Amino acid sequence: MDNKEQLKEERDRIVKGLEETYKRLVEFKKQKKSPMIVTRNGKIEAVDPNELLPTTLYKRNAG
Template sequence: MDRKTELKEKRKKIVAGLEETYQKLVEYKRYKKSPLIIAKNGEVLEIAPEEILPTTPYITNS
């Protein structure tokens, strides 16, 4: 396996892990009925647990 292919495989695993972690976070926030706190464009926002998207796509150019 060449270096480029190896890096692509590692990247896939990392992204899959991050997506699974996000899904678990959403489930937890809904269970606890607590808002998700995020920073967007330098502004701190609270998102109600009902409004949190269950998944978020990761877009890559490679």
């Protein structure tokens, strides 16, 4: 396995971890009935976690 393949596998594991963390955070916020604080267009907003998708997919660059 060459270095490029190792980096791709590591990146995929990191992205999968980020996706799982997001899922758990949304579930936690729903349980606590606490708003999710996000930035949109450079502004900080409080969002009801029930309005958020339960999962998200991060963009993965080809290559």
